[in-house]
Amino acid sequence: MNNMVQGVFGAVLGALYAVFGTLQIVAALTGPAVPFVPASLFGGFVLLVIGAVLLTGVRNLARGLDDGIGFVNVGTLLSVAFGAVTLLAAGAGALEAAIAGEAWSVADALTPAVYLAVIGAAGFLAWCRAFFRGLATA
Amino acid sequence: MTGIRVALAGNPNVGKTTLFNALTGSRQHVGNWPGVTVEKKTGRINRSGHAIEVIDLPGTYSLTACSADEVVARDYILEERPDVVVQVVDATNLERNLYLTTQIAELGVPVVIALNMADAAEAGGCAIDRERLSALLAIPVVRTVGIRGEGLDDLLDAAVREAETPPHHEHTVGYRNDVEAMIASLVGVLEADKDLAERYPLRWLAARLLEGDENALAKVRESPVSPRVQALLSTIDPDECEAAMADRRYDVIAAVLPQVRTAGARGMNVSEMVDRVVTDRYLGIPIFLALMWGTFELTFAVAAPFVALIEAGLARLSAAVAGSIGPAWLASLVGDGIIGGVGSVLVFVPNIFILFLILSFLEDTGYLARAAFIMDRLMYAIGLPGKAFIPMLIGFGCNVPGIMAARTIEGERDRLITILVNPFISCSARLPVYILFAGAFFGAAAGVVVFLLYVLGIAAAIGSAKLFRHTILPGESSPFIMEMPPYRLPTAGTSLLHTWSRGVMYVRKAGTIILAGALVLWCLASFPFGVEYGSSASLAGALGHLLEPLVAPLGFDWKIAVALLFGFVAKEVVVGSLGVLYGAGEEGDALSTAFLADPGLSAATALALMVFVLLYTPCLATIATIRKETGSWKWAGFSVAYGLVLAWLLALIVGRIAPSFIGGA
Incomplete structure (x- = not known):
């Protein structure tokens, strides 16, 4: 039952990552960016990778394979990790702007990697902590 | 107080260094074993009236003297006769670890086994009867968990006891x-x-x-x-x-x-499940690339405010020096020579420390071993073992530790090729040059240009590796045998200590090799007395005019020739040199404006210059490291000459082709 709930969570989050990753790449290639979806080839690539990991997990779970849950958990961990990386980079940008006396907007930090990571963090707290606790001592 | 020497031996990835760090803390000395480029770490502890010196021997699977690490470990035990050898044993993999035990025992030295990662074995349902193991091997066995510092007191007590007991187990294994x-x-x-x-x-x-x-x-x-x-x-x-x-x-x-x-019940454990994901045939490399992107994002973005602070501090220091030192030549020596030369390297300390912190974290978690595994197929195709990938990865931060990391490669030719191609991996010192020129000439496309330069560096490394493998260093790549360490969550202390021990080497080099180089270049830019610093009339200027015919086909003038010459010391010095020669200081915007106003510079010339800076001769610190690691000036000289020729040819091609695509002859 728990795996099924996590599978649905992985499917939704994976699809969101895939959609926003594609949007970021399209924006980078064609020019105009959607609000809160910056044009970034590499940023989009990372979102697509996270989405692919989550969706592979969902596919394997649907096929009854043991490792499916591993893909969903690692995908969720990557979601949180890249959210943290983007947030740290944005924080450093804010600090740099403050040092240089330049303007900085909090909207600069609101990228898909950050707001999708909020969903990822909820899933991480719900399921993944127990999974990775096993890893820390494995 | 009596002195006891304890040699720490063990297989790679058994937590030996973690245990060494936990035992000795910051009381460590890092050097090289005599005559070889294998790192030697020693530390001191005082315990129960004994001054204990701990020597961290290289990690080895056996003592058969096949690799430099094995020879060092074995010769130390034989020649230096430590009072006791503590073998760190991975409790989750007893069978392989005990093989080394049988070999160490044959050396006739007192031995103590540190049964490390005991918590991991117990979590996996594996119970080990230490007393029975100790009785069967006639060797004391102590339970330790290095990462949490558990069992250290018991281990030291056992080591002291054993050191004071005559050796008694030369005949552990009876043969046929x-x-x-x-x-x-x-x-x-x-x-x-x-x-x-x-x-x-x-x-x-x-x-x-x-x-x-x-x-x-x-x-x-x-x-x-x-x-x-x-x-x-x-x-x-x-x-x-x-x-x-x-x-x-x-x-x-x-x-x-x-x-x-x-033994505990076996099923697919968490570690194996994670391995399925990160070493997946299709997702393994994209996950790795994504992690690398995250690494560079953190390295450059997070370091930026700290770099800005250091730059501001250096500018104040320079101004204070200019205002307080009497003779103008001395003020120039300290301000332009020492602060300008060494400072331009020190500003990148935050980048280096952050990069090393992330790499240490990835390494300590066990991920880098998986990264080497997934890259093995690609590396093998270019004639290198998968392990050669890790020095290349480190080379993105700085080529010096990247080249030093090649020590882990067993095959001498594989190691040599890895060392020789490492300078083509674009280190962080080259980034200021790219940022400056790409920003000035390519506007919104600057990011793409910088990315393509990184790709070109990798392509040059791959192409050169293939060329060396088929010409001067022929042979088969040695097979890739690397044990996958279990995943672990590193402690902050462990990662910080690893970062410090690596990063401090960079700082030390700034204070030695780069300082010396900066002083020499200051002399060139200041003499003969009375000329304007770095002007056409200085020795540097004369040298620039002398070199100009060599770089003229690439579209570079004497100023660029001098800047490139100064770049021998460190690549980032190219920026500072151009600032002096263009009379714009080191302010990025002012220099960009000066470039755009120079009729001799175009987007195509800028691109050719960036390609040249990417590929031409490594910096002094890298050349010194190549000399040290290969033990030969011949290879250091070859690296310089090969890099210069390749850089010249590719810059010429780019300079000629680029105008067709981007305009500006």
Whole structure:
């Protein structure tokens, strides 16, 4: 039952990552960016990778394979990790702007990697902590 | 207070360094083992009236002297005779670890086993009877969890006790009857040489001679008993003897294990599940690339405010020096030479430390071993082992530690190729040049240009590796055997200590090699007396005009020639040099404006210059490291010459082709 709930969570989050990753790449290639979806080839690539990991997990779970849950958990961990990386980079940008006396907007930090990571963090707290606790001592 | 020397031995990835750090804390000294480029770490502890010196031996799977690490570990135990050897054993992989135990015990030194990662074994349902293991091997066994500092006191107490006890287990493994007879015959002959008998355990030496061990054969070559030894050895097949002895050691281990270990139930554990994901055939490389993107994002973005602060601090220091030092030449020496030269390197310390912190974290979690595994196929295709990928990865931060990281590669030719191609991996020192020129000439496309330069660096490394493999360093790439360490969550202390020990080397180099180079270049830019610093009339200017014909086909003038010459010291000095020569200081915007106003510079020339900076001769610190790591000026000189030729040719091609695409001849 728990795996099924996590599978649905992985499917939704994976699809969101895939959609926003594609949007970021399209924006980078064609020019105009959607609000809160910056044009970034590499940023989009990372979102697509996270989405692919989550969706592979969902596919394997649907096929009854043991490792499916591993893909969903690692995908969720990557979601949180890249959210943290983007947030740290944005924080450093804010600090740099403050040092240089330049303007900085909090909207600069609101990228898909950050707001999708909020969903990822909820899933991480719900399921993944127990999974990775096993890893820390494995 | 009595002194005790404790040598820490063990297989790679058993937590030996973590245990060493936990035992010695910051009381460490890092150097090299004499005559080889294998790192030597020592530390000191005072305990119960004993001054204990701990020596971290290189991680080895055996003591058969096949690699530099094995020779160092074995020779230290034999020649330096530590009071006790503590073997760090991975409790989750007893069978493989005990093989080394059988070999260390044969050396006739007191041994203590640190049964490390005991918590991981217990979590996996594996129970180990330490007392029984200790009784069967006649070696004290102490439970430790290095990462949490558990069992350290017991380990030190056992080491002190054992150091004060005479060695008693030279005969841990009894070999096949015919091998034992041969050992006895050899021992009988070797006993006649008193010097050999005093220096080495003869049973051990005889066993190694039977295995055809080159290092052992060298030890008896000068002995008067050598002809008799050779006569005995001529009757046996060393490969067969070696196999028979290895079989017997595993027989002993196989007999011991069931008596001491209760294995847990096996299923697909968490570590294996994560491995399925990160080493997945299709997702493994994209996940790795994503992590690398995250690494560089953090390295550059997070470091930026700290870099800005250091730059501001250096600017204040420079201004204070200019205002307080009397003679103008001395103010120039300190301001332009020392602060300008060394400071331009020190501003990148935050980038270096953050990069090393992330790499240490990835390494300590066990991920980098997986990264090497997934890159093995690609690396093998270019003629290098998968392990060669890690030095390349580190080279993105700085080529110096990247080249030093090649020490882990076993094959000498593989190691040499890895060292020689590392300078083409675009280190962080080159980034200021890219940022400056790409920003000035390519506007919104600057990011793409910088990315393409990184790709070109990788392509140059791959192409050169293939070329070297098929020409000057032919041969097959050595097989990639790398144990996947279990995943672990590193502690902040462990990662910070690893970061510090690596990062401080960068800072030390800034204060030595780069300082010396900066002083030489300051002299060139200041003499003859009375000329404007770095002007056309200075020695540097004269040199620039002398070099100009060489770089003129690439579209570069004398100023760029001088800046490139200054870049020999460190690539980022190119920016500072251009700032002086263009009279714009080191302010990025002012320099960009000056470039755009220079009719001799165009987007195509800028692109050619960036390609040249990417590929031309490594910086002084890298050249010195290549010399040190290869032990030869020949290879250091080759690296300089090859880089210059490649850079010149590619910059020429780019300079000629680029105008067709981006305009500006």
